Amino acid sequence: MLRFLLIRLAQIPIVIAVVSLIVFVFLNASGDPVQLLLPVEASQEDIAQMREALGLDRPLLIRYWEFLVNAVRGDFGMSLRARRPAIDIVLEALPATLELAGAALLIATAISLPLGIMAAVRRNGFIDAAATVISVLGQSMPVFWLGIIMIMVFSVQLGWLPASGRGHWTALIMPAVALGWYMNALMARMTRASMLEVLGQPYIRTARAKGLPEHMVVLKHAFGNARIPIVTIWGLQAGAMLTGTVITETVFSWPGIGRASIYALQGRDYPVVLAAIAVFTVMFLIINLVVDLIYFLLDPRIRRS
Amino acid sequence: MADAGPPLLSVRDLRVQFGGAEVVRGVDFDVRQGETVGIVGESGSGKSVTALSIVQLLPYPHARHRTGSIRFAGTELVGAGPAQIRAVRGNRIGMVFQEPMSSLNPLLTIGEQIVEVLRVHRRIDRRAARARALELLELVEIPEARRRLNAYPFELSGGQAQRAMIAIALANEPDLLIADEPTTALDVTVQAQVLGLIAGLQKRFGMALLLITHDLQVVEKMAHRVCVMYDGRIVEHGPVAEVLRTPRHGYTRMLLDARPSGGPATVAKDAPIVVQARGVDVRFPIRTGLFRRVTGYLHAVRNVDLAVRRGQTVAVVGESGSGKTTLGRALLRLQPSGGQIVFGGRSVESLSRQAMRPLRRQMQIVFQDPIGALSPRLRVSEIVGEGLRIHRLGTPSERDRTVAQALEEVGIDPQTRHRYPHEFSGGQRQRIAIARVLVLRPSFIVMDEPTSALDRSVQAQIVDLLRDLQARHALAYLFISHDLSVVRAIADQVLVMKQGVVVEQGSAKDIFSAPRHTYTRALFKAAFDLEAARSGGPASSEAGSAPGPATAPNTPTPVGRP
Numbered sequence: 001m002l003r004f005l006l007i008r009l010a011q012i013p014i015v016i017a018v019v020s021l022i023v024f025v026f027l028n029a030s031g032d033p034v035q036l037l038l039p040v041e042a043s044q045e046d047i048a049q050m051r052e053a054l055g056l057d058r059p060l061l062i063r064y065w066e067f068l069v070n071a072v073r074g075d076f077g078m079s080l081r082a083r084r085p086a087i088d089i090v091l092e093a094l095p096a097t098l099e100l101a102g103a104a105l106l107i108a109t110a111i112s113l114p115l116g117i118m119a120a121v122r123r124n125g126f127i128d129a130a131a132t133v134i135s136v137l138g139q140s141m142p143v144f145w146l147g148i149i150m151i152m153v154f155s156v157q158l159g160w161l162p163a164s165g166r167g168h169w170t171a172l173i174m175p176a177v178a179l180g181w182y183m184n185a186l187m188a189r190m191t192r193a194s195m196l197e198v199l200g201q202p203y204i205r206t207a208r209a210k211g212l213p214e215h216m217v218v219l220k221h222a223f224g225n226a227r228i229p230i231v232t233i234w235g236l237q238a239g240a241m242l243t244g245t246v247i248t249e250t251v252f253s254w255p256g257i258g259r260a261s262i263y264a265l266q267g268r269d270y271p272v273v274l275a276a277i278a279v280f281t282v283m284f285l286i287i288n289l290v291v292d293l294i295y296f297l298l299d300p301r302i303r304r305s
Numbered sequence: 306m307a308d309a310g311p312p313l314l315s316v317r318d319l320r321v322q323f324g325g326a327e328v329v330r331g332v333d334f335d336v337r338q339g340e341t342v343g344i345v346g347e348s349g350s351g352k353s354v355t356a357l358s359i360v361q362l363l364p365y366p367h368a369r370h371r372t373g374s375i376r377f378a379g380t381e382l383v384g385a386g387p388a389q390i391r392a393v394r395g396n397r398i399g400m401v402f403q404e405p406m407s408s409l410n411p412l413l414t415i416g417e418q419i420v421e422v423l424r425v426h427r428r429i430d431r432r433a434a435r436a437r438a439l440e441l442l443e444l445v446e447i448p449e450a451r452r453r454l455n456a457y458p459f460e461l462s463g464g465q466a467q468r469a470m471i472a473i474a475l476a477n478e479p480d481l482l483i484a485d486e487p488t489t490a491l492d493v494t495v496q497a498q499v500l501g502l503i504a505g506l507q508k509r510f511g512m513a514l515l516l517i518t519h520d521l522q523v524v525e526k527m528a529h530r531v532c533v534m535y536d537g538r539i540v541e542h543g544p545v546a547e548v549l550r551t552p553r554h555g556y557t558r559m560l561l562d563a564r565p566s567g568g569p570a571t572v573a574k575d576a577p578i579v580v581q582a583r584g585v586d587v588r589f590p591i592r593t594g595l596f597r598r599v600t601g602y603l604h605a606v607r608n609v610d611l612a613v614r615r616g617q618t619v620a621v622v623g624e625s626g627s628g629k630t631t632l633g634r635a636l637l638r639l640q641p642s643g644g645q646i647v648f649g650g651r652s653v654e655s656l657s658r659q660a661m662r663p664l665r666r667q668m669q670i671v672f673q674d675p676i677g678a679l680s681p682r683l684r685v686s687e688i689v690g691e692g693l694r695i696h697r698l699g700t701p702s703e704r705d706r707t708v709a710q711a712l713e714e715v716g717i718d719p720q721t722r723h724r725y726p727h728e729f730s731g732g733q734r735q736r737i738a739i740a741r742v743l744v745l746r747p748s749f750i751v752m753d754e755p756t757s758a759l760d761r762s763v764q765a766q767i768v769d770l771l772r773d774l775q776a777r778h779a780l781a782y783l784f785i786s787h788d789l790s791v792v793r794a795i796a797d798q799v800l801v802m803k804q805g806v807v808v809e810q811g812s813a814k815d816i817f818s819a820p821r822h823t824y825t826r827a828l829f830k831a832a833f834d835l836e837a838a839r840s841g842g843p844a845s846s847e848a849g850s851a852p853g854p855a856t857a858p859n860t861p862t863p864v865g866r867p
Binding site: 201202203205206207208209210211212213214216220221224225298299300301304 | 360362387390391392393394395396399400402404407408409410411412413414421422425426457459460470473
């Protein structure tokens with residue numbers, strides 16, 4: 001247990017370093033920020049001066065190393081546009097993203113698990129058919145398209161929900177549904193498949209032979225085992241959801257990190273992009289750590305080996 | 306014997322069909338209070354389906370009873386409501402299944418799995434239930450019962466897991482225990498102990514026992530009456546002694562004759578040695594701690610010497626974990642090992658994988674599980690011909706001819722070679738696995754429990770086939786098995802292994818007639834005489850002193866109800 005945790009914690013800085021290097025190199029290959037910052041008629045001296053002021057005239061690796069050293073201290077430099085610390089811009093947007101992703105995660109989990117369980121228990125029944133339809137719809141509709149359709153129907157046509165922004169709780173509904181839609185579909189399918197497999201195991205027959213009521217057979221014995229592979233998918237999807245926020249936040253003008261990083265990318269505002277990616281990476285690693293801990297809690301074979 | 310009064314369980318004209326196929330076709334039998342009834346048959350005879358019908362555990366509505374009545378203590382169970390049937394399951398009828406490991410929930414402690422069956426049927430609190438669970442674990446003679454209460458199934462051995470299953474089944478002191486192949490998956494010595502335990506507990510609780518098995522020996526030792534099932538029907542029934550002594554039905558006679566018979570082929574004293582091993586030693590590192598340092602070794606095979614001659618069978622006998630399979634894998638260089646291995650006059654223990662490859666053709670292996678050993682996505686012709694293709698032997702049409710010949714030789718119709726493995730029975734699949742090996746014309750074959758997954762009558766046929774092939778091609782076999790009756794029928798030399806060490810080694814004739822080592826004697830006793838149950842577990846209770854059929858139901862229950 002301790003060994004496992006230590007290994008996982010030791011991996012975090014390595015992952016961050018590798019991720020940031022890749023991003024740093026790619027960003028620098030994508031174009032010169034000075035060109036965007038200065039007016040077209042700027043002279044060569046102006047450009048050179050600007051580069052020097054921003055430190056862009058030094059070699060790439062040196063800039064990366066400095067970036068890394070500062071990043072460890074939470075300093076990602078000043079935003080090239082806002083002239084404020086980049087990390088501030090990202091951290092200000094963090095609560096909005098956490099709120100959105102949390103709501104989406106909640107919706108997806110709360111719908112998919114019962115749906116998948118019931119679909120497996122009543123195999124080929126009505127709920128199973130409904131679950132299949134939901135799964136197919138969820139996996140075949142891209143987030144941006146679903147978001148636009150929802151805005152058209154619920155905001156433009158019906159006028160029930162606000163189309164964008166953050167503030168009133170109703171504004172959270174559509175982005176959260178759009179963001180959780182795919183995960184819900186995938187989890188429902190996985191839950192159904194995992195439950196069907198477990199329901200065929202000999203120990204389920206034992207549970208029935210003991211005279212246990214059906215809800216104990218299904219929830220305690222079957223779901224207790226089926227949830228282990230589901231946790232894997234849950235963790236992967238929760239991580240993927242972070243990247244999903246980029247699109248969802250843009251569609252719904254949700255003031256989170258996703259939208260902030262898109263703006264920063266368009267403006268070649270590297271410090272903000274790097275700070276956003278660093279925050280995403282840390283969150284991703286935290287989710288993975290949590291998933292591993294959940295394994296420990298759920299599976300004695302891992303806990304005691 | 307409680308002959309008077311209505312039977313406890315009465316099954317009449319029971320039919321079961323799955324979809325359109327009828328697998329139980331009108332079965333009638335009774336079980337009286339305190340009595341043991343055995344149902345004997347081979348896989349597919351409908352015996353397990355019959356057992357599961359009693360507590361209505363079949364996959365309804367896919368499974369259907371077209372006709373039939375199952376009366377238990379005056380209550381009709383066929384079509385009983387969910388609440389009614391739940392009140393019987395785990396309470397008045399307990400069940401024990403074949404695979405103890407997969408029959409226990411891997412994520413719950415043994416204690417919890419006993420506690421829940423108590424609490425579902427009785428109004429007792431958790432503490433009382435735990436106390437009772439501990440009593441039950443002591444009753445089934447699990448060592449260190451208190452600690453085992455908090456153990457998970459994967460921390461138990463197979464025998465201990467089966468004891469835990471029995472504790473669950475007996476938790477509510479049922480009137481009837483249904484045991485479906487309760488010892489088939491266990492080692493012989495453990496088998497004898499578990500059967501002894503069941504017999505002892507049965508007597509102690511005065512419960513009836515319905516014993517489903519393919520093993521006539523088990524029935525002979527345990528049951529008062531036996532029903533022989535074949536193709537969904539009971540073809541013969543009566544008192545055990547009578548049925549076994551004077552079987553009337555052809556199938557029963559076949560079952561009785563099906564014990565492998567005959568002896569091994571004689572081997573010329575000067576036959577050339579095919580494989581010789583000196584000081585074969587296998588250790589698996591045990592890693593612990595933060596940096597997974599090797600802190601010790603599991604010594605799986607210790608310093609084994611053996612030689613297999615042309616046309617000779619050397620059997621390796623032992624229980625699970627004894628290292629016999631590891632030894633076989635080491636001889637084939639599938640497992641790194643210390644010591645020297647000479648194959649065909651050439652030292653092979655230090656050869657690289659590449660250098661080994663041409664030799665692989667001559668050293669082959671047949672596995673225990675003919676289902677897992679054949680790829681379900683390949684046709685039989687592809688499976689059997691694969692080795693020829695890999696070793697680039699012959700043209701495609703020559704290979705096809707070779708495959709057909711090999712199949713014919715093992716008794717499979719070559720016309721069926723374009724089918725898939727699932728279209729064949731277990732015995733036929735094992736024949737296909739043998740054909741796959743045979744096409745390469747090997748000189749040495751490791752047979753790793755080749756008959757263990759098969760029915761008795763099929764076992765005998767496979768043993769005949771192996772002897773036949775050996776005589777025809779002068780094959781050298783290393784025959785790994787825990788089944789001594791099979792070993793007696795095929796082996797010329799025997800190695801008895803225990804915990805990686807060869808405890809006895811010599812000619813089969815000598816070892817079978819006068820085993821010297823105590824472990825060998827215990828093994829033989831367990832295998833050939835279930836009476837060994839008595840000397841098995843620690844103090845198998847005074848009632849367990851005669852693990853034969855219980856003579857009279859004991860009314861008082863020694864375990865106090867909480």
